[in-house]
Amino acid sequence: MRVMVMVKATKSSEAGVMPPTELFEAMGRYNEELVKAGVMLAGEGLHPSARGVRMRFDGTTRTVVDGPFAETKELVAGFWLWQVRSMDEAVEWLRRCPNPMLEASEVEIRPVYEAEDFGEALTPELREKNERLRKESAARQGHPHGR
Amino acid sequence: MAGDAALHRRIEAVWRIEAAKVIGVVARMVRDVGTAEDLAQEALIAALERWPTDGVPNNPGAWLMATAKNRALDWLRQRALHERKQEELGADADARGDHVVPDFSDALDAAREDYGDDLLRLVFAACHPVLPREGQLALTLRLLGGLTTAEIARAFVVPEATIAQRIVRAKRTLSEAGMPFEVPRGEALATRLTVVLEVIYLLFNEGYAATAGDDWMRPALCEEALRLGRVLAVLAPAEPEVHGLVALMEIQASRTRARTDAQGRPILLLAQDRGRWDRLLIGRGLAALARAASLQGGDETGGGPYALQAAIAACHARAPEAEGTDWARIVSLYDRLLDRQPSPVVALNRAVAVGMAHGPATALPLVEALLPLPQMQRYHLLHAVLGDLLAKLGRGAEARRAFERAAELTSNERELGLLMDRARAAGS
Numbered sequence: 001m002r003v004m005v006m007v008k009a010t011k012s013s014e015a016g017v018m019p020p021t022e023l024f025e026a027m028g029r030y031n032e033e034l035v036k037a038g039v040m041l042a043g044e045g046l047h048p049s050a051r052g053v054r055m056r057f058d059g060t061t062r063t064v065v066d067g068p069f070a071e072t073k074e075l076v077a078g079f080w081l082w083q084v085r086s087m088d089e090a091v092e093w094l095r096r097c098p099n100p101m102l103e104a105s106e107v108e109i110r111p112v113y114e115a116e117d118f119g120e121a122l123t124p125e126l127r128e129k130n131e132r133l134r135k136e137s138a139a140r141q142g143h144p145h146g147r
Numbered sequence: 148m149a150g151d152a153a154l155h156r157r158i159e160a161v162w163r164i165e166a167a168k169v170i171g172v173v174a175r176m177v178r179d180v181g182t183a184e185d186l187a188q189e190a191l192i193a194a195l196e197r198w199p200t201d202g203v204p205n206n207p208g209a210w211l212m213a214t215a216k217n218r219a220l221d222w223l224r225q226r227a228l229h230e231r232k233q234e235e236l237g238a239d240a241d242a243r244g245d246h247v248v249p250d251f252s253d254a255l256d257a258a259r260e261d262y263g264d265d266l267l268r269l270v271f272a273a274c275h276p277v278l279p280r281e282g283q284l285a286l287t288l289r290l291l292g293g294l295t296t297a298e299i300a301r302a303f304v305v306p307e308a309t310i311a312q313r314i315v316r317a318k319r320t321l322s323e324a325g326m327p328f329e330v331p332r333g334e335a336l337a338t339r340l341t342v343v344l345e346v347i348y349l350l351f352n353e354g355y356a357a358t359a360g361d362d363w364m365r366p367a368l369c370e371e372a373l374r375l376g377r378v379l380a381v382l383a384p385a386e387p388e389v390h391g392l393v394a395l396m397e398i399q400a401s402r403t404r405a406r407t408d409a410q411g412r413p414i415l416l417l418a419q420d421r422g423r424w425d426r427l428l429i430g431r432g433l434a435a436l437a438r439a440a441s442l443q444g445g446d447e448t449g450g451g452p453y454a455l456q457a458a459i460a461a462c463h464a465r466a467p468e469a470e471g472t473d474w475a476r477i478v479s480l481y482d483r484l485l486d487r488q489p490s491p492v493v494a495l496n497r498a499v500a501v502g503m504a505h506g507p508a509t510a511l512p513l514v515e516a517l518l519p520l521p522q523m524q525r526y527h528l529l530h531a532v533l534g535d536l537l538a539k540l541g542r543g544a545e546a547r548r549a550f551e552r553a554a555e556l557t558s559n560e561r562e563l564g565l566l567m568d569r570a571r572a573a574g575s
Contacts, residue, residue, distance in 0.1 A: 001370075035377075035381060036378065037374075037378065038375070038381075039374075041427060041431070081427070083374060085163060085370070085371075086160060088156045088157055088159065089163060089164065091160070092207075093164070
């Protein structure tokens with residue numbers, strides 16, 4: 001499964017304060033661990049919301065609102081995309097992350113929708129077909145590479 | 148109790164992150180993969196016993212590693228003691244001392260923080276050519292993926308006891324063969340690496356071919372193969388074929404969402420909605436392919452079989468729509484692949500590309516030339532390709548016969564339906 005790991009903004013990140021070298025280095029080492037473990041798919045840090053733009057959608061109306069935006073703790077200041085085997089694993093990896101901010105901060109993990117999450121939307125016909133394929137496959141288990 | 152269950156899941160998660168490292172380090176100390184896994188499991192059991200009362204340590208990975216190393220030192224001491232006793236009975240006490248000492252100094256080496264070499268050695272041990280293919284697959288998932296026997300059994304749709312037996316046998320075979328726990332060098336490296344890549348790609352294909360197995364475990368198998376490939380690319384960054392395989396898997400995985408329709412029926416590559424291809428994975432695949440190319444003289448067409456297949460996959464990934472596919476380039480890549488890996492299946496794929504690049508009349512004789520080959524006569528795709536070319540050339544009756552033959556030979560019901568439709572459409 002994939003998860004998006006969102007680093008929430010703080011006063012200093014919104015003020016555009018660059019983290020000290022030590023934190024950069026610690027983050028670099030952490031990112032390296034994620035790459036070595038095959039967990040890291042992507043990751044970026046974001047400029048303060050002062051440089052951002054929001055668009056409000058209402059029917060066919062589009063309204064552009066320039067940053068900065070108020071609710072600092074709800075803003076995203078950076079993100080990773082990880083490939084993990086479970087939410088528990090994602091939590092375990094996040095525990096090993098240095099505090100990404102100068103002050104107390106929050107990081108949120110959200111699973112990404114994958115093709116198999118649409119299982120509820122399967123038609124009964126498809127469910128039946130899957131069942132049949134499972135039986136077929138059990139019958140031909142002697143040839144696991146038969147394709 | 149909910150708290151216990153949560154803690155248990157956390158310990159499992161820690162274990163899956165740490166298992167390969169711990170087993171790798173311990174295997175170097177005790178020089179035996181089977182023993183190493185047993186000792187590492189003892190550390191896991193210790194964690195399951197201690198953490199619920201003592202709390203989870205700040206660095207759970209280091210705790211597991213230290214505990215497993217201590218078990219390994221105990222094991223080595225006991226063995227040394229045992230050997231010394233044997234020697235006292237046998238009167239040549241000094242002769243065997245040499246065997247013991249290096250193990251202890253190695254144990255001290257293990258204090259190093261870099262586990263890369265140990266992991267790499269473990270990869271080569273799990274994919275050792277002395278093991279049967281099914282043993283390699285099971286051991287790779289077990290040692291490197293930290294999967295349980297039950298999970299591996301679900302992935303391969305076989306009973307748990309079968310997998311347990313495969314793992315026990317594989318570990319015993321490695322022990323009995325007395326394999327040095329090492330990264331092969333020189334010429335041996337290329338041969339051994341080929342086996343490792345085969346194992347990873349087989350795991351990927353087991354997951355990718357969505358026609359069998361548990362709905363939950365199959366994508367997990369795909370992801371695990373991709374993860375192992377990415378890990379290997381960090382461990383062996385100078386090997387172009389490792390990057391080639393990663394590129395191939397990333398690009399193939401990018402099509403997962405587009406490969407089937409809402410009813411689960413397969414959609415052929417050229418008919419897929421390219422908007423549903425995963426751009427992140429395509430980008431990663433192309434980057435891996437570029438790394439492979441830079442290691443083989445900057446030439447995408449100069450690589451081994453995996454890099455070449457990745458380069459072919461990249462031709463599709465780069466085309467914004469099916470009509471924009473660079474078929475001439477695909478043909479030349481197949482030429483190279485055929486040189487490196489001569490096989491009638493590759494020749495058939497090349498013929499399909501020739502048909503797209505230069506028209507059905509040019510491709511037809513290439514396909515017909517494959518018909519007499521005994522191993523191809525019952526290959527349904529050969530007849531399907533033949534039918535397709537004949538239909539395009541307006542030879543309807545022959546096309547229908549070819550599609551019917553293909554339908555007879557396929558064991559896949561979905562394909563059968565598709566082929567019968569084409570036979571009906573062709574046969575006027």
